[in-house]
Amino acid sequence: MTSPAERKSIAKIAANSRWARESDRTAATAAARKNSPASIEYWLKKVDPHEEMPYQERIKRAENAKAAYYARVMRKARQAKAAKAAKASGEAA
Incomplete structure (x- = not known):
């Protein structure tokens, strides 16, 4: 190895x-x-894989899905940072 x-x-x-x-x-x-979450095409495929919705509705939903994804990513990052800080302060004590 x-x-x-x-x-x-x-x-x-x-x-x-x-x-x-x-x-x-x-x-x-x-x-x-x-095929990256940064791409609107990625989210268009996620929210309407069969392209059945009107285009404007697909765009709105894709933008909302993308915003929700990045909000979750930021939330997890904040939680990880807080946990790391808590661990560091606990070890320092």
């Missing part, structure tokens, strides 16, 4: 090798960007 440092080194070599061969980085990452 490799150490975390060794795995990091292997991953870095692989990533740099891959990008050294890529002529069009934008095209190479297009699918990942389209």
Whole structure:
């Protein structure tokens, strides 16, 4: 089994090798960007996978779903930060 440092080194070599061969980085990452929660297309597929709603309604729902997702992410980050601070203050005492 490799150490975390060794795995990091292997991953870095692989990533740099891959990008050294890529002529069009934008095209190479297009699918990942389209399927990312940062993309409205991602949320359009989530809220109406069969495209049965009117487009404007799909957009509204997609924007709400995206906002809810990021609100949950921020909430979890705040909770984790608070838990870490509580643990640190408990250890310091």
